[in-house]
Amino acid sequence: MRQETRDRARIADVAREAGVSKTAVSFAFNNPERLSPDTATRIRDVATSLGYRPHPVARMLTQGRTRTLGILTPQALSVVFANPFFSTFSEGVAAVAEEAGYGLFFVSPVHGSLARAVNRATVDGFVAIGLSEDHPEVEQIRRAGLPIVMVDSAAAFPEHPAVDVDDEGGARLAAGHLLALGHREFLVIGVEPPTPGAHADFGGIVGRRLKGYREELAAAGIDLADDHVVVGPASVEGGSACLAGAWEDGRRPTAVLAMSDAMAIGAINAARRLGLRVPADISVVGFDDIELSRHIEPPLTTVHQPVRRKGEEACRLLLSAIARDDSPRPDHRTLETRLIVRGSSGPAPIGKEVAGGR
Amino acid sequence: MRQETRDRARIADVAREAGVSKTAVSFAFNNPERLSPDTATRIRDVATSLGYRPHPVARMLTQGRTRTLGILTPQALSVVFANPFFSTFSEGVAAVAEEAGYGLFFVSPVHGSLARAVNRATVDGFVAIGLSEDHPEVEQIRRAGLPIVMVDSAAAFPEHPAVDVDDEGGARLAAGHLLALGHREFLVIGVEPPTPGAHADFGGIVGRRLKGYREELAAAGIDLADDHVVVGPASVEGGSACLAGAWEDGRRPTAVLAMSDAMAIGAINAARRLGLRVPADISVVGFDDIELSRHIEPPLTTVHQPVRRKGEEACRLLLSAIARDDSPRPDHRTLETRLIVRGSSGPAPIGKEVAGGR
DNA sequence: CCGGTTTAGCAAACCGGTTTAGTAAAGGTA
DNA sequence: TACCTTTACTAAACCGGTTTGCTAAACCGG
Numbered sequence: 001m002r003q004e005t006r007d008r009a010r011i012a013d014v015a016r017e018a019g020v021s022k023t024a025v026s027f028a029f030n031n032p033e034r035l036s037p038d039t040a041t042r043i044r045d046v047a048t049s050l051g052y053r054p055h056p057v058a059r060m061l062t063q064g065r066t067r068t069l070g071i072l073t074p075q076a077l078s079v080v081f082a083n084p085f086f087s088t089f090s091e092g093v094a095a096v097a098e099e100a101g102y103g104l105f106f107v108s109p110v111h112g113s114l115a116r117a118v119n120r121a122t123v124d125g126f127v128a129i130g131l132s133e134d135h136p137e138v139e140q141i142r143r144a145g146l147p148i149v150m151v152d153s154a155a156a157f158p159e160h161p162a163v164d165v166d167d168e169g170g171a172r173l174a175a176g177h178l179l180a181l182g183h184r185e186f187l188v189i190g191v192e193p194p195t196p197g198a199h200a201d202f203g204g205i206v207g208r209r210l211k212g213y214r215e216e217l218a219a220a221g222i223d224l225a226d227d228h229v230v231v232g233p234a235s236v237e238g239g240s241a242c243l244a245g246a247w248e249d250g251r252r253p254t255a256v257l258a259m260s261d262a263m264a265i266g267a268i269n270a271a272r273r274l275g276l277r278v279p280a281d282i283s284v285v286g287f288d289d290i291e292l293s294r295h296i297e298p299p300l301t302t303v304h305q306p307v308r309r310k311g312e313e314a315c316r317l318l319l320s321a322i323a324r325d326d327s328p329r330p331d332h333r334t335l336e337t338r339l340i341v342r343g344s345s346g347p348a349p350i351g352k353e354v355a356g357g358r
Numbered sequence: 359m360r361q362e363t364r365d366r367a368r369i370a371d372v373a374r375e376a377g378v379s380k381t382a383v384s385f386a387f388n389n390p391e392r393l394s395p396d397t398a399t400r401i402r403d404v405a406t407s408l409g410y411r412p413h414p415v416a417r418m419l420t421q422g423r424t425r426t427l428g429i430l431t432p433q434a435l436s437v438v439f440a441n442p443f444f445s446t447f448s449e450g451v452a453a454v455a456e457e458a459g460y461g462l463f464f465v466s467p468v469h470g471s472l473a474r475a476v477n478r479a480t481v482d483g484f485v486a487i488g489l490s491e492d493h494p495e496v497e498q499i500r501r502a503g504l505p506i507v508m509v510d511s512a513a514a515f516p517e518h519p520a521v522d523v524d525d526e527g528g529a530r531l532a533a534g535h536l537l538a539l540g541h542r543e544f545l546v547i548g549v550e551p552p553t554p555g556a557h558a559d560f561g562g563i564v565g566r567r568l569k570g571y572r573e574e575l576a577a578a579g580i581d582l583a584d585d586h587v588v589v590g591p592a593s594v595e596g597g598s599a600c601l602a603g604a605w606e607d608g609r610r611p612t613a614v615l616a617m618s619d620a621m622a623i624g625a626i627n628a629a630r631r632l633g634l635r636v637p638a639d640i641s642v643v644g645f646d647d648i649e650l651s652r653h654i655e656p657p658l659t660t661v662h663q664p665v666r667r668k669g670e671e672a673c674r675l676l677l678s679a680i681a682r683d684d685s686p687r688p689d690h691r692t693l694e695t696r697l698i699v700r701g702s703s704g705p706a707p708i709g710k711e712v713a714g715g716r
Numbered sequence: 717c718c719g720g721t722t723t724a725g726c727a728a729a730c731c732g733g734t735t736t737a738g739t740a741a742a743g744g745t746a
Numbered sequence: 747t748a749c750c751t752t753t754a755c756t757a758a759a760c761c762g763g764t765t766t767g768c769t770a771a772a773c774c775g776g
Contacts, residue, residue, distance in 0.1 A: 054477070
């Protein structure tokens with residue numbers, strides 16, 4: 001049998017040893033005022049000497065709550081933890097959760113099934129990040145009566161509380177910045193969903209950012225053709241491949257709009273390998289503002305989003321949903337993005353612009 | 359009452375609706391071969407239509423296991439998640455845990471008490487990182503009959519399985535490298551424990567690395583005086599402050615041995631502000647080899663340790679301890695470190711060396 | 717000294733499942 | 747037809763706590 005069972009002191013053991021009922025032992029811990037002070041003390045002493053601690057699972061069962069929050073992600077933990085973005089988000093969630101005395105459980109697919117993971121999860125509610133509309137688990141959670149806060153996919157689940165950032169506005173800022181620098185030839189580098197089949201789209205981020213780019217460019221009279229939008233894995237290598245591939249296909253952008261900083265950095269590397277100077281020959285603007293972006297050469301111009309605050313807000317919404325228990329109109333919050341101009345963007349190269357003609 | 363209770367289907371509901379006993383419903387899910395095929399199907403259909411899922415907590419209670427692993431840290435999650443080191447470690451643990459179908463729960467102090475957090479934790483075992491000898495929670499866990507794997511503090515808890523890296527050897531490599539470059543004037547920058555009182559020492563890392571530095575230097579006839587060892591918070595700012603402070607106190611090292619990359623980077627920044635060139639005037643060698651170190655200018659020479667593998671190994675040890683249930687002699691594993699020479703270390707400056715005289 | 721209130725503690729029900737031991741009916745054999 | 751298996755299912759015990767309702771003793775004022 002399990003070792004745990006073998007040598008762990010149970011409440012009945014303490015009761016017997018102290019010559020009282022189980023009730024008294026329970027009271028000694030949770031309701032001492034219902035016992036005479038010396039009895040309470042005696043019971044607690046016996047408990048300590050036996051090394052008794054209430055079994056947390058049994059406690060959860062009777063109290064009907066776990067004091068645990070779940071962070072739900074459709075990707076394997078071993079991949080999300082490699083993403084500094086995710087860590088920072090978790091940091092935000094953790095800060096608020098710990099303050100409220102809640103623990104954190106990470107819920108990721110069990111042998112490929114997110115649904116099974118959700119069923120196993122002993123939590124009072126979920127914060128879901130990167131879930132796109134086609135995830136039936138959300139409905140499953142709703143039916144289980146557990147609250148869930150959506151992050152980065154408000155639009156797909158209007159009936160749940162949600163936290164988003166203004167992706168579209170941020171994309172507009174990025175595009176506007178490059179337009180103001182005189183650029184007319186753009187390449188957009190997008191992130192492709194990790195699961196090939198489903199056009200998961202990370203809850204719509206890609207669509208919203210693309211929309212922002214498109215509209216801002218359109219306002220300046222530039223129509224972003226489909227072959228000026230390429231996608232790849234959200235990594236440095238993915239970004240390199242995107243730019244290199246587009247170049248090979250004959251694209252000659254003077255400005256690159258990347259939907260992630262990692263890809264932007266990859267694009268810079270690729271540009272350099274093509275003999276281009278950044279930003280003299282080609283400008284690159286990222287998205288997210290990860291730590292690394294500040295440190296590369298040249299420092300990356302990018303759109304900052306408040307990742308940690310996203311986590312904090314999501315956690316707050318979840319806690320209040322748990323506390324209220326009933327759900328009034330779900331609270332949707334949108335956090336602002338802002339452009340951070342550093343060294344990877346500069347004026348459009350005059351010569352080329354002329355040479356490229358228009 | 360809790361919403362969960364209000365509208366969640368229980369096993370009894372399914373039983374009633376299907377006209378069978380609770381036992382039958384349980385069998386339909388866990389032991390279908392003990393039921394006639396059509397009864398099993400019917401029960402499952404009813405269950406689905408009612409949106410029934412077995413209550414995970416109840417299940418844990420009867421099965422006596424949680425299928426969850428705990429990662430134990432004496433610091434708040436909101437701080438550890440800011441540490442890329444921790445993320446990478448978690449990545450390793452997660453990879454192995456997910457493979458085995460285990461979930462991950464993060465156990466950090468609840469309102470300052472790690473003991474309470476441990477009591478609340480519904481896990482089958484712990485991986486503890488950064489725990490020093492004076493942590494009574496380890497004994498508490500042992501008495502609860504749960505296995506625990508120590509990371510980076512094997513020496514303090516010989517009775518538990520453990521994973522370490524060869525900190526001492528790595529420190530030797532770093533010091534040896536600088537000695538070979540002709541350096542004679544050293545400054546060691548160490549990390550100070552986050553909790554001021556306890557000289558926690560992160561489970562002995564600081565001591566082991568310092569020992570390595572000391573011995574290697576001693577072998578070259580250099581005695582590392584106490585005022586050539588300074589400590590600060592394990593951050594970029596902490597590193598800056600350390601070097602700046604030491605400089606102010608009259609130290610004039612040509613070589614800095616930092617116990618963390620973040621601090622090494624801080625030291626480089628501080629050196630620059632003092633008008634020193636790296637590595638022409640002063641060499642800096644870090645420890646850990648974080649992602650960022652590769653990207654700064656100049657790229658950091660540092661001691662690499664296999665952080666992700668540390669997580670993987672720790673998780674494997676834990677899983678096998680859980681499976682065996684009894685504990686034979688605890689398995690202690692030491693992973694190798696290696697020196698990565700990049701741009702922040704160079705020959706000792708001749709002029710100064712002469713001027714400094716010895 | 718009596719009736720009413722407070723105090724201290726207990727037995728039993730409960731949380732929501734799993735598992736053991738057992739039974740009634742169907743099927744098979746002599 | 748009587749007897750033994752097998753099949754299909756159930757009642758009750760159990761996991762380890764918490765909580766409700768109750769009782770007996772102590773206390774208290776008149």
